[in-house]
Structures are given as structure tokens and as C-alpha cells.
Amino acid sequence: MKKHIARVIAAGLVPTLLAAGSAAAGDWPQWRGPNRDGLCPETGLLKEWPPGGPPLLWKAAGLGSGFSGVALAGARLYTLGERPEGNHVLALNRADGKLLWSTRLGKAGAPGWGGFAGPRATPTVDGNLVFALGQYGEVLCVNAADGKQLWSRHLVNDFGGSLPEWGFSESPLVDGEQVLFTPGGARGTLVALNKKTGAVIWQSKEWTDDAHYSSIILAEIGGVRQYVQLTDKSVAGVAPKDGKVLWRAIRKGATAVIPTPIHADDRVYVTSGYNIGCNLFKVVREGEFTATQVYANKVMVNHHGGVVKVGANLYGYSEGKGWTCQDFATGEARWQEKNKLGKGSILYADGCLYCREEAEKGAVALLEATPAGYVEKSRFTPPDRSGKKSWPHPVIADGRLYLRDQDVLLCYNVKAR
Secondary structure, eight states: HHHHTTTTTTTOOOOSSOOSSSTTTTOBBBBTTTTSEEEEOOOBBBBSSOTTOOOEEEEEEOOBBSOOOOOEEEEEEEEEEEEEEEEEEEEEEEOOOEEEEEEEEEEEOOOOOOOOOOOOOOEEETTEEEEEOOOSSEEEEEEEETOOOEEEEETTTTTOOOOOOOOOOOOOOEETTEEEEEETTTOOSSEETTEEEEEEEEEEEEEBBBBBBBOOEEEEEEEEEEEEEEEEEEEEEEOOTTTEEEEEEEOOOOOOOOOOOOOOOOOEEETTTTEEEEEEEEEEEEEEEEEEEEEEEOOOOOOOOOEETTTEEEEEETTTTTTEEEETTTTOEEEESSSSSSSSEEEEEETTTEEEEOOOSSOOEEEEOTTTTTEEEEEEEESSOSSSSOOOOEETTTTEEEEEETEEEEEEEOOOO
């Protein structure tokens, strides 16, 4: 059992509807990008890299330990890191990676078995506000300009949440005037807070699953805006106004349920590791909502590297089967390749898949996003590896590729000349 548990972590825990306001061109203000789907809308990017990789623009060090990704808005970049005195929210200059400010977030440490220290969530930026979540449940809202704390809450102490085995890992979702979290527990799986004050707007008392490691998405299903979240017991959609459960489908996970759901055409796709696999649900509104399972299989058994939907197909790493292209509508495998690139995370941009191995060398490969087969265009191995798993997902914003590895953040130029 411990061998399986040792491989768990919600790294960066990690729809077609914009989830956190209107992101400016070149911004990446939250987990998995403006729409929380792992799709970068930019074009004009390199289709192949030099043997040593794309040009390195800058390197930032001293960020602290942990598995937080990066969020970018305006001239700044935000991430989380664990330093000797505790967890911090960090702001860096996008131009050169210089530290602008650091604000204490909360308790440091490694919840659960395995010694995975540091925050796992990615901060969310909304205008002049930055929202952060620590692994023990601390919620913090700070001013984007100077890091001044505006308000704080705690998912366990304030909302009756239950600490997941490996700590809270989701990334906050901002929608209009509210910010969403998943404390889990008897008082309600989801909670909506006023983003300016932290006051409770509602908690979803009809849905009381414990939190796992997935992040909430915003979707429109049957013409109704709603929040969709995945736990180890079910996947559900709740109403933004009052947290009422609109629909819920039983879907049992095991050990750690991590990947973010995907929504398209009134269908919700979920996947998780530990031999569970993937499911597609058709959600229909005929007076009341109903959710019907379209398929359940083990074509995509995704641990925590995430899945992206590009056109009619899904791409991601499937445990035991390798990098996979799966038909979204039918669940059938288009291709699977397990010998050329190890397990890792994924991002889509400009016709290509950016795949980052989690292993010691942490190779980054550029694949053509095609259902025809595994087509690798380039790869390189980033320097200054920590020796730990490279779980933070790659990010592309304004023609730059960002790779976080514990204390270090690397910024590459991937614009075509």
C-alpha cells in the first residue's frame, strides 16, 4: 500500500466558459489558464526547438519548496513557496523574475505520508486581488500590488472541512464577486465567499463529500451556469447563487482523485489514477437536471498530470499505458505510447502539446497534437533539477514557457521569430 501512496500528490492541486473574469491577452491568471482547460490560445510559437531547448530568458531562485504553479497577470507573476519560516505568496517581475514582495500564507510542512512538503495550489489573480490556499487549509486574499493581507479564512476551522491525506491542493476559482473553495465535510463540499471581504455567501449543505484534490470549474450546461467539482465519491454541478445541487453522479475514486474535470457540449469528463480510469457524463436539463454515464473505461487513467481536450480528442498520460489520445465522445483510444516519454503533465498551445516528465531528469517534449499518432518534434532537459518530482504543470503566457521546480523557476522564449 505504501508503494502506491508514495506516488501521490496533488500537484497544483491541481470548460469553455471564462472562469476568472476577462483575462488580458498574454495573461494566465489561474490554474490551467483563463478557462481552466490547459489550452493556451496563443499562436506564432516555435514548432521545433534547438537541441538544448528554447532560449532561456531568466532564472529565479529562492522561491522555496512545494509544487505550486504560476499565475500571470499584467507585469507580475505569482506563485507559492515554503520557506523556513512558513509558506508564502510570492510576486515576481515577469520581465526578469526578480522578487517584488512576499507575504506569509501559513503553516509549512508535509501533510500525509511521503514527506511532500510545501504548498500545492496555484494562486488565482482577479484584478487587484490574489487568492491563495495553503496545504493545511489557510485561505488568504492579498493586494496584488504590494502583497498586503486583505482577509484570511481557514477551510477546516471556519467551514468544517476535513484535511485531505496529502493536504488541500485545489486552486481557488473566482467568479464575479465570489471566490470558491472545497473544504468538504458535513457542512458542505463547496463554499462561496465574498471575494473582497471573505464573508460566507453559501456552503453547499446538500452535498457533503470530503474534499480530495481536484479544482472547481465553471461550466454552462443546459443554458445554466454552474460550478462542477469532482471528489472521491461523486461529480456534481451546483448553482452559483445559492450552492444548490443541480445534479450529482456517483463516481467512486481511490486513494487520491486529482485531475480537473473537463466540460464540453453538456458533457462532463473526469479521470483519476489508482486503476480507476475515466468517465463521461451527459447532463440534460428537462425541468430538473439528470446526469447519465456515457462510458466508463481505463483508456485514460490519469494520476495528476492532467488532460486537455483539443478538438474532438483528449490528450494526457495514462498509468500503465503511456501518453494517450482518446476520443472524447466514444472513449476509444486513438493512440497510446509508453516507451518514448515518461509520465508527466501536459499543456496545449498552437497545435502542439507541451509534455513535462515528472521523473528525475524532467524532460520537456513538444508533440504534435494529432490523433494520427505520437509525433515528437523536439525535447530538452531543463537545468538545475531539484531531484524531486517535477509536478508543477508547464505554463505558456505571452510567448514564454514557465517551468517551476521547487526553489527554481525557469522562463523560456518560445516565440517564433
